[in-house]
Amino acid sequence: AIRMTQSPSSLSASTGDRVTITCRASQDISDYLAWYQQKPGKAPKVLIYGASTLQSGVPSRFTGSGSGTDFTLTISCLQSGDFASYYCQQYDSYPLTFGGGTKVEIK
Amino acid sequence: EVQLLESGGGLVQPGGSLRLSCAASRFIFSNYAMSWVRQAPGKGLEWVSAIGSSGASAYYADSVKGRFTISRDSSNNTLYLQMNSLRAEDTAVYYCAKDSGEQDAFDLWGQGTMVTVSS
DSSP states (O other): OOOEEEEOSEEEEOTTOOEEEEEEESSOOTTOEEEEEEOTTSOOEEEEETTTEEOTTOOTTEEEEEETTEEEEEESSOOGGGOSEEEEEEOSSSSOEEOOOEEEEEO | OOEEEEEOOEEEOTTOOEEEEEEEESSOGGGSOEEEEEEOTTOOEEEEEEEOTTSSOEEEOTTTTTTEEEEEETTTTEEEEEEOSOOGGGOEEEEEEEESSSSSOEEEEOOOEEEEEOO
């Protein structure tokens, strides 16, 4: 199985900050990577797919980059509604796998 | 509004069985692969199983292989997960998720149903 390693596992930031989360795959997954946001008690919501394509309706302050094994999710100007957990997921091959998650908390 | 609605969760004893359902509405269910994803209390997301759009192919995480069976009924737009030989470590919120294609990102999620395995 492809292992997805996300870092950091948590971070504290302030509104307006630029935040970067990284995800590393244990083998080449091309651009078959998605990023999800999850708020407490709610289902995840897709932000980015194809490593860098913004899902319809998602604000442009979210950007994804990378290919192969190394990927990044950047939130350019953190808003109050962005404090949540974020997960990467590879869909290159089964079994599908998620990163361990990054909790973005208010500083 | 397009949506997925899970049901069937509850409390079950170790070794017991449970069948989850996920009713899909307002999209062409038979066009998309579907998955089950779970989340243990306070933990991250874990993919459990997927089924192709036609139902001909199914995939499982090693942790549930041989115990869980995924199926779908396109006549009533419903996805199922039959869970047998349940263990304490299967305790989680179970989400159904719609694939945006045949093996792509999940673009629609249900609200989740809680499964608790305990004596």
